[in-house]
Ligand code: NAD
């Protein structure tokens with residue numbers, strides 16, 4: 001059974017200007033790319049971000065009269081502040097396991113109270129809402145590859161629960177607002193996405209490995225490195241998000257968005273060592289608690305409903321991402337400049353905060 005939800009013609013999100021978009025979490029890695037694309041497409045953009053896991057560098061280039069920044073928590077956003085918006089994209093939430101485990105309550109509140117707040121605003125101003133959900137809703141999957149109809153297998157009290165359960169509850173909220181109040185929602189379950197503008201100290205695997213490789217430092221593989229992930233390049237993902245929110249599609253989802261090519265963490269490490277011609281060696285470190293053993297999206301539904309699939313292969317995407325971090329090095333900038341603390345009680349650490357310059 002496919003868990004798709006069509007709106008049957010009641011997608012009446014048009015009280016406000018469809019041309020103004022709110023991007024919650026717009027200063028983050030994905031959010032900054034989305035803001036950029038929306039501006040290119042002629043939208044006015046209101047970026048709402050409290051800089052919990054990002055800094056202003058990511059949006060520094062968006063000096064545009066159609067770009068507005070609200071430096072605040074989404075939980076406290078009011079409909080008066082965004083009354084002209086026709087679309088609300090919710091990407092606000094720490095996405096790195098290291099980061100979300102530093103502040104579990106904030107993470108949960110951002111997903112649940114923040115989503116409630118955005119949906120309630122959308123109801124008032126008649127806007128369409130996109131929710132950046134996650135493959136984490138599948139937990140330790142017993143179905144492989146993961147299809148949208150699979151309900152997941154999640155530890156509700158483990159260290160990842162603040163994120164996984166927060167995102168699951170946010171999906172529930174979307175469907176309650178849709179059923180009860182007719183708010184048009186779009187829910188994407190995003191699988192591991194990478195690219196330029198990721199925060200190099202946030203602890204996620206692609207940036208950890210690239211920074212370690214560029215510094216000729218040991219590449220820290222957690223566990224035995226046989227766990228798998230499927231990595232999607234940022235441009236492909238943003239294209240999928242925009243398609244979901246376009247007027248041509250009325251598919252509520254949830255829809256998996258990700259690249260179905262699955263690799264082990266060891267293979268990823270070796271790939272990055274090769275592409276950077278690094279002298280780094282691979283070292284094994286303990287596997288963090290509840291680290292999912294495998295992840296691969298079944299994207300048949302995205303292909304069918306949106307005509308979407310990723311085009312960027314891993315080598316091309318990694319090459320572009322490596323070039324981004326290399327250029328930061330060439331500019332003599334710190335690429336480990338804003339470490340935001342350490343995770344409690346696991347090997348899953350952000351990189352030490354030394355400059356590479
Ligand atoms: P990120 O940490 O770079 O961006 C998140 C942004 O949200 C940051 O700018 C942060 O400051 C902001 N934020 C956090 N809490 C906030 C709050 N309460 N109010 C206002 N702003 C807040 O992460 P990302 O990789 O860009 O992920 C963006 C979204 O996509 C997240 O919701 C994440 O769960 C989802 N997602 C990402 C991936 C991925 O691989 N990148 C995978 C699955 C889901």
Ligand code: UDP
Nearest residue numbers: 097203204205206208220221222227265291
């Ligand atoms: N990982 C690793 N070394 C690192 C960082 C992560 O081996 O320095 C592993 C991690 O244990 C997981 C995978 O890489 O199995 C992806 O981790 P990430 O934090 O990027 O995202 P996740 O998919 O776990 O949310």
